[in-house]
Amino acid sequence: MKAQRIFLILAIISFSQIANAQLQKAEFQASGLTCSMCSNAINKALKTVPFIETVNTDLNKNVFEVIFKKNVPVDFDAIRKKVEDAGFSIAKLWVIADLHNQKINNDEHVSIDGLNFHFMNVKSQTLNGSQRFQLIDKNYVSAKEFKKCSAYTTMPCYQTGTMSNCCKSKDGAVASGNRIYHVTI
C-alpha cells in the first residue's frame, strides 16, 4: 500500500516533467536587418507562434528572447520559419533549459522535452540547472560556421537535420526521418 502510494507520487512528479518542463526559452540574433520596422515584422510574427508566451527584443543588437509556454511542445524550425517569412535569417540561436541530471555524451543524441538533440563538440558530462546551448543546424548558423561544425561528426544527420541509420536508440530502433537538433555548449 505504502509502495503503491510512493509509486503514485513518483508517477505524478514524473508526469509533471513532460513537455517544456526543461526547455524554457530561446534567444536568437536575427540577420539581414537594422531598423525597428524590420524587427517589428519578426516580433509580430513570433507572437503568432502557439508555443511562445512572450517576445522581448533588443532593437540595437537584433536579439530576440522568446519565452516558451509551459506544457506546449516547442518547434525551433517554426521560429526559424517565422523569421525567414518576415524576410530575414537567424544568425545564432541559443536554447536555455533547466535540466536535472541530464547525461550527455559527445556525438550522441538525447531526448529533452520530447525533442531529439545531438550534442556535438562537447565533453561527456551530467548537466544540472540552467544550461545554455547553441543550435548549430543549417540555417541556424552562417554557411561558414556550418562547414566548420561539420567536422565535429561523421553522422549524416547533421547535413540533413533528420535521423537516419546513424541515430540508433538503445534497443537498436531507428526513428528515421524524425527531426534531430544538433547543439553544442
Add this chain to the structure above:
Amino acid sequence: MKRTISCMILLCISAFLHAQELYVSTEPASNMATGSIGVRLNSKLFQMKYNNSYLLRIDPEIMFGLSKKVMIHVNAYASNMYQQSLKFEGAGIYGKYRFLSIDDVHSHFRMSAFGKVSVIDNPTSLYANNQYYGGNEIDLDGNNSGFLSGVVATQLLHKLALSSSVAYTNRFKNINEDKEPGQSSQAINYTLSAGYLLLPVEYKNYNQTNVNLYCELIGSSSIDSKGYYFDIAPAVQFIFNSIARLDLLYRVQFAGTMERLSNNYFLLRIEYNFLNIFKLR
C-alpha cells in the same frame, strides 16, 4: 538653382553614412513580410512645364507580401493634369521576386527581379503654347500604358545601404489614344539610392519615431533616341511605432534633353502596414 542641386548632391553623399533601405522613389531588393498588407496614399504635385502651375496626381496603393520572395502592388491613378477636375486615369500592377538573399548581422546583399504593367486612359502628350509637352517620357505611374521589367540590387552594410536598379520600359497604346509617330516608345531606366538613419541614435523601444533621410538618383534614356534625363530626389521619412510611414520628397531634373510634362514634383506619401493578415498555404 545650381547651388541647390550641389547641396542636394552633398546630402546624397552624406546619406552614405548611416542608411536605411525604405527608399521613397524606388523599391529595394528586399520584400515585405509574408502575409502582410500595406496601404499607401501617394500624392504628387507636378510643376507643369507649359505654365509652371502645380497639378495633382493621387495614387492609392495596396501591397501584398505573398511569400518571403514575392510581393505585389496594385495602384490606381487619378489626376487633374489633362483636364480641369480630378479624373480616374487607370491602374497598374507591380510584382517583385527576390532571387538572392545573403544575410549577416546588420547587413545583407539582395537582388530581385521586378515588373510592372499599367493601363492608362490619358492623352499621350499635352498641347499648349503651340507645342507638345510630355510626348517622349514613358511614365507608367499614371501617364502611360506600358510595361517595365528590371533588376534591383541592395547592399545593407550596417551604416551604409546602397541600392541600384536597371529596367527596360515599353509603352502600349493608352486606352483611346495611341502615341504619335516619332514619340519614344522604349527607354532604359536606372536608379541609384542611399538612405541615412538620423533618429533615434539608439533604440529603446518599438514606439520611437524613426527619421530617415534619403537621396536617390533616377535616370531614363530613350532607346528611340528621343533624349534622356537625370533626376535627383532627396526625401525625409518618418516611421511611427515601427508600423506606419510618412514620406516627403522633392524630385527635380538636374540634367537632360527629354521632352517632359514636368521636370519636378513634390510627393507626400502615407503608409500603414498590417502584419500577419493572411496565409497562402
